[in-house]
Amino acid sequence: MTASDTLGRQETAAPAIELKGISKAFGPVQANKDISIRVQPGTIHGIIGENGAGKSTLMSILYGFYKADAGEIFIAGRKTDIPDSQAAIAAGIGMVFQHFKLVENFTVLENIILGAEDGGLLKPSLSKARKTLVELEQEYGLNVDPDAVIQDLGVGMQQRVEILKALYRQADILILDEPTGVLTPAEADQLFRILGRLREEGKTIILITHKLREIMETTDTVSVMRRGEMTATVKTAETSPAELAELMVGRKVLLRVDKKPATPGEVVLDIKGLRVIDEQGVERVKGIDLQVRAGEIVGIAGVAGNGQSELLEVLGGYAVGTGDIVVSGQPLDLSGKHSDGQSRRRSGIAHVPEDRQREGLIMDYHAWENTAFGYHRDPAYSKGLLMDNAAIRRDTVGKMERFDVRPPDPNLAAKNFSGGNQQKIVLAREIERNPDLLLVGQPTRGVDIGAIEFIHQQIVALRDQGKAILLVSVELEEILALSDRVAVMFDGHIMGTRLSAETDEKELGLLMAGVGA
Amino acid sequence: MDVMPKWAEVILVPLISLLLAAILSALVILAIGEDPVAAVKLMVSGALGSTYGWGYTLYYATNFMFTGLAVAIAFHARLFNIGGEGQATLGGLGVALACLYIPWPHWSLALVGATVMAGLFGAAWAAVPAFLQAKRGSHIVITTIMFNFIAAAVLNYVLVNLMRPAGSMDPATARFPEAAHLPTLHDMLTPLGISFSKAAPANVSLLVAVGACILLWVLIWRTKLGYEIRAYGHSESAAKYAGISPVKITMVAMLISGALAGMMAINNVMGEAERLVLNAVEGAGFIGIAVALMGRSHPLGVFLAAILFGFLYQGGAELALWTSIPRELIVVIQALVILFTGALDNMVRMPLERMFLAARMRRAPKPDRKPTTPAQ
Numbered sequence: 001m002t003a004s005d006t007l008g009r010q011e012t013a014a015p016a017i018e019l020k021g022i023s024k025a026f027g028p029v030q031a032n033k034d035i036s037i038r039v040q041p042g043t044i045h046g047i048i049g050e051n052g053a054g055k056s057t058l059m060s061i062l063y064g065f066y067k068a069d070a071g072e073i074f075i076a077g078r079k080t081d082i083p084d085s086q087a088a089i090a091a092g093i094g095m096v097f098q099h100f101k102l103v104e105n106f107t108v109l110e111n112i113i114l115g116a117e118d119g120g121l122l123k124p125s126l127s128k129a130r131k132t133l134v135e136l137e138q139e140y141g142l143n144v145d146p147d148a149v150i151q152d153l154g155v156g157m158q159q160r161v162e163i164l165k166a167l168y169r170q171a172d173i174l175i176l177d178e179p180t181g182v183l184t185p186a187e188a189d190q191l192f193r194i195l196g197r198l199r200e201e202g203k204t205i206i207l208i209t210h211k212l213r214e215i216m217e218t219t220d221t222v223s224v225m226r227r228g229e230m231t232a233t234v235k236t237a238e239t240s241p242a243e244l245a246e247l248m249v250g251r252k253v254l255l256r257v258d259k260k261p262a263t264p265g266e267v268v269l270d271i272k273g274l275r276v277i278d279e280q281g282v283e284r285v286k287g288i289d290l291q292v293r294a295g296e297i298v299g300i301a302g303v304a305g306n307g308q309s310e311l312l313e314v315l316g317g318y319a320v321g322t323g324d325i326v327v328s329g330q331p332l333d334l335s336g337k338h339s340d341g342q343s344r345r346r347s348g349i350a351h352v353p354e355d356r357q358r359e360g361l362i363m364d365y366h367a368w369e370n371t372a373f374g375y376h377r378d379p380a381y382s383k384g385l386l387m388d389n390a391a392i393r394r395d396t397v398g399k400m401e402r403f404d405v406r407p408p409d410p411n412l413a414a415k416n417f418s419g420g421n422q423q424k425i426v427l428a429r430e431i432e433r434n435p436d437l438l439l440v441g442q443p444t445r446g447v448d449i450g451a452i453e454f455i456h457q458q459i460v461a462l463r464d465q466g467k468a469i470l471l472v473s474v475e476l477e478e479i480l481a482l483s484d485r486v487a488v489m490f491d492g493h494i495m496g497t498r499l500s501a502e503t504d505e506k507e508l509g510l511l512m513a514g515v516g517a
Numbered sequence: 518m519d520v521m522p523k524w525a526e527v528i529l530v531p532l533i534s535l536l537l538a539a540i541l542s543a544l545v546i547l548a549i550g551e552d553p554v555a556a557v558k559l560m561v562s563g564a565l566g567s568t569y570g571w572g573y574t575l576y577y578a579t580n581f582m583f584t585g586l587a588v589a590i591a592f593h594a595r596l597f598n599i600g601g602e603g604q605a606t607l608g609g610l611g612v613a614l615a616c617l618y619i620p621w622p623h624w625s626l627a628l629v630g631a632t633v634m635a636g637l638f639g640a641a642w643a644a645v646p647a648f649l650q651a652k653r654g655s656h657i658v659i660t661t662i663m664f665n666f667i668a669a670a671v672l673n674y675v676l677v678n679l680m681r682p683a684g685s686m687d688p689a690t691a692r693f694p695e696a697a698h699l700p701t702l703h704d705m706l707t708p709l710g711i712s713f714s715k716a717a718p719a720n721v722s723l724l725v726a727v728g729a730c731i732l733l734w735v736l737i738w739r740t741k742l743g744y745e746i747r748a749y750g751h752s753e754s755a756a757k758y759a760g761i762s763p764v765k766i767t768m769v770a771m772l773i774s775g776a777l778a779g780m781m782a783i784n785n786v787m788g789e790a791e792r793l794v795l796n797a798v799e800g801a802g803f804i805g806i807a808v809a810l811m812g813r814s815h816p817l818g819v820f821l822a823a824i825l826f827g828f829l830y831q832g833g834a835e836l837a838l839w840t841s842i843p844r845e846l847i848v849v850i851q852a853l854v855i856l857f858t859g860a861l862d863n864m865v866r867m868p869l870e871r872m873f874l875a876a877r878m879r880r881a882p883k884p885d886r887k888p889t890t891p892a893q
Binding site (some may be wrong): 359365386 | 752
């Protein structure tokens, strides 16, 4: 394995990884169908696909979490069985998960040796690890203080610790699952520089993502997955984002949002000096002012965890705050008896929450029961003390048709719909309430590209009816495409507000990192 | 998509669990040198072979319906109320007060009054743990079980020091007045021309228990409150999003639960003993947990499971009476049934799910999505 074959053109060398005919079914769902790929050593190979396309399943098979129903795995030319993650590590495979697996109150060094201690006593392992770690950091330019405690580190740093963990276990193959989901654009760029360095040192990298831009910028080759099948493997230099998107979805997609310029009217939402302290006593929102007018979409950009969620929770009525919020001329109760979700709904606020599975839906409830969720006390849905289940079912059938929910079966439990269709159920419920103010959190997280278009169109349509919309998303592209104005949150403050027509990802990226104002 | 059809989930799983428990029990009986077939015959004839047997089976079943429903409603809010024992104890106190100190003109009015008092006392006893859970986060399992012991101590004090008739050596209240005696099944069925054993304790509170099953079904599956309770039980974060108050649901679910457990006292205290004695509940509060588990917290399931456990209780008593199988072994058999139907549920469910899955894969080699609804 030399550094010279970086572009993987040296077909004579054994591929670092070769998968032959991998299949895996979960019950009736075929998650992977006869998948074969070859990844040359010293390259970055991208795997792109929509949610539920089978990317994670494939990688879980490679890392020993699942056992394939059929197929073979070759590592560096040798047929290898990977029954568990120990075997994967022994075969030189390291994995960086989307959600880091670090012990928060341990130091970097302690986390690195966790599970790889040499004996019963900690001291010898630690000193040995310290030496190795320093060498690794120098070799790959990964600067992390070995004695820092994880909870004091930023997400970008924590991710480096995960990479170091894999390298410490002598991984030659590194799998990264959606690594940029929690990073600012600048942090993501740093990550890609590190990955480039690793490639130069002869490591093989598999990058799983659904972001076309990352694929185009960093990978040497890319495989596209759709509905459990590998639809294509191409050299990145020889393809285009539009072609990849089409391969992912199976039809041409609009990557932009078609919308007319906004015609903002009266101020609907007026926030002054809002502060939110969470249950742990940490101040999450540190005094923000924000206005949203009728007929405009205001997007809140920012890396996850900078106070956007808490802002939505206060507006939605399930967190308490201090300050003044006025909606359609009526002041909201922020911490008293009328600060609950029911009162908010009566104030004309509808809310598509950030996490539809934990908040927006009861996953075990049928679609029709979810259609009434939050509005179950509405007279239209009740007969005295009882619920009017027939009326709710009828309403659900109509909503499913208008929002193209598939399958249009009101008696199916929410958990049995795909991510995009679950989101449509939530959207149909909230949008058809005809609210003055719609709060939307992460409208397309975990939603397939086909449904993204539809969801965006619905949000824009509501704006065009003269409603105020507050959008929170960690996808900068989505914020730029949908919003008329963008406010950037960092560390509980609003760093700046820009008209989306007059700004770009670079400027917003700096604001998101807390630079300038 | 659910792996198993509903009938398999609701009927097959408990039935197989029951069968396994029966087989194991048979082996235990065999091991101590008795005849399991004869034992089963004796249990069946003892519990179901005569109106006397039925009278006892249904009497026990009535107790278990109340306590089973109590556990079931709390389960729907994902609260584990194991304080049924204490709540039923306090319910007994409420019944005794109602029957001894209010001069009822007729048993039907006495029944209404006693039911209300039993429910109030049971609910009050559940209210403290519920409040601590809702407001302070003190775990309800710990507090309700503590309250069982406190309830026993309270009853002991009240019976010995306050309610014991002067001169009596027995820690029990005086007998309830005639007007507070509930009609037994014998009294109720004789006018209809059906002869029913006079000695059996099953009484009109069986009908109250059945009514409670129906009302609870309506509450859970048809009312807004039931919708909120179930939503809270499935996901607290979603409930908060929807504006459903966790404090309110915790309190309400536990008050209903406590009231149902307390209402058991109209059967055992008012219907059978006709006075309040120490340890009147006799473990029915705990059996309620098994009944709710086996009945999947569904009122119909609770009804059927309560009758099963009534049968086991009465059949077990007959075994102890007529064979040399020791009393302790009866407890072992009952424990096996609880173990298999309640705790080891997944042991039966998992292989069964795999079988159904395999069968379905054979029938439909392609993923069985409906052809009219292509996933996009």
